[in-house]
Amino acid sequence: MLFSGRGGQGARRLLLPLLFLAAWEAGSSQIHYSVPEEAKHGTFVGRIAQDLGLELAELVPRLFRMASKGGGDLLEVNLQNGILFVNSRIDREELCGQSAECYIYLEVIVERPLQVFHVEVEVKDINDNPPVFRAKEQRFFIPESRLLDSHFPIEGAADADIGINAFLTYTLSPSDYFALDVQANDELSKSLSLELKKFLDREETPEFRLLLTATDGGKPELEGTVQLLITVLDVNDNAPLFAQAVYRVHLLETTANGTLVTALNASDADEGVNGEIIFSFVSDVPLNIKKTFKIDSTSGEIKLIGRLDYEEKSYEIQVKAVDKGSPPMSNHCKVLVKVLDVNDNAPEMAVTSLSLPVREDSPPNTVIAFISLSDRDSGVNGQMTCTLTPHVPFKLVSTFKNYYSLVLDGTLDRESVASYELVVTARDGGSPSLWATASVSVEVGDVNDNAPVFAQPEYTVFVKENNAPGCHIFTVSARDADAQENARVAYSLVERRVGERALSSYVSVHAESGQVFALQPLDREELELLQFRPRQPNPDWRYSASLRAGMHSSVHLEEAGILRAGPGGPDQQWPTVSSATPEPEAGEVSPPVGAGVNSNSWTFKYGPGNPKQSGPGELPDKFIIPGSPAIISIRQEPTNSQIDKSDFITFGKKEETKKKKKKKKGNKTQEKKEKGNSTTDTSDQ
Structure with a gap:
């Protein structure tokens, strides 16, 4: 948003964008002021603090400071009242030359939080330069035989101002013999000549003195004058004539030395030495033209001998053709050389990073870095665009002429991407285009x-x-x-009751290592009162008793008992299960039911791959739970039976089983064996 005006008129407050990065802020708005050149010290320019939305009391504590690009100390700010004023003499012509626009660019910086503002101050031209002729006197040698309407070139004046202040008009002091002829080449350039209106008579008037006045278009008007001294000659009455008054040439700024610029063509109607022509630059040609061009005195060819300076934009060369008559006669022409820019300068880029790293929870539009571009070329060759590596959660935001901010344009996740290597590319509009890149980590x-x-x-x-x-x-x-301190893990138990006691009375966990320790001897018979959780059987019959210890991520500690074959089955032991069952229907614990005093109720099913087999090595029908007076009996139904297998599991006391077995037929050896099995040591294997 631009604010213009003088003396603070029309100033408005800026809405400054809030930049989310470690409590830093930066502004990118622009304020426009104007001031006439040659303004006196202390001249009011604008209420810069007010226009930037800064409180006067903040200027000193927030380290208000101002930097000028190419402007030196021409402008200053009063920190007491926030007014921008002229500090020293401003000469627009010295600052910007003949440029149509002239600006002083200011960068205002305040801290706590950081804010950066861009201010441009336009320097207005005043008519402080009068027209100036290169010489105080211009001499003319005119033969008395020259015809009426003959023209004699005059070197015009120059004005260092611009626009209307440099628009010149010319007047000639009254004369019966000569009139002033003005031909406009373009808006500001004019070709001047004396036009002969009456035949000359050397014997009557051998010399004329005329005053040529140049007046500019400023207010008030300024003038410059030159004396025209005309000597009337009696002989050699034909001067050299150029084929054209103005030669226009376009050269690339990279044109090599020795290149032919143009070949001037002049002729003289006289014969002999009076018609021989010598070409030369006028005597007061500027030094930079002498260093850049040379002219062949005989052929009139102008060649390049120095490097063209694009900053000059164009060269105006005044050429004189003089014959060898006595007295000699001369004529003038103008060669205008326009320098064309070549895209020979790649963009230059400066990246200023702010506080890094960027937190992964930073919000969108957080400013990461400032980027400034410059290109020494002009026109489209100096017009730049700035792009960023695609497919990253960042973007470039243009804040001012050739200034960009690199901001966050999405969400960050350090665990997915811990760092980004960004590539910023600045490309100019030349053909072919030139570019520069910068890496931002x-x-x-x-x-x-x-x-x-x-x-x-x-x-x-x-x-x-x-x-x-x-x-x-x-x-x-x-x-x-996470990383570093955020990734440190501490372990602890989730307290719960295990029967009448707290879980922490059984086990503990080390907070740093995660090691779990048993605090006291574990008694299987005591823990048998806890809820048990049988696991899905594999081809072996297995049994496990579970003691849950609620920890982070539900860690379970389990103690296993061993099933032994009961009466009527082989005397063998079965291994304990080592993993939890993944299928709820494969095995579950049911609450105690009335299956006899001091007995527990269990629900079992045959597991996959473990059908009830017949013949040698078949699985036993009865199991004894070590340390328990209960015995489990299982019978098998046909394979396709849909009846719940839990219906065929019965429980009873060992004593009742013995009584039943006495009624069965069998030899005493088998009974002793069964009795021995029923009293087998119940310690864990």
């Missing part, structure tokens, strides 16, 4: 946004009873996707 700062995760949701651990107090029984491990 953006590291993503970690935020504690990930909870610890265990390797598995549930652990099954088997512990023999009567263990030593304080023994290590298992180690849990959890990982956190």
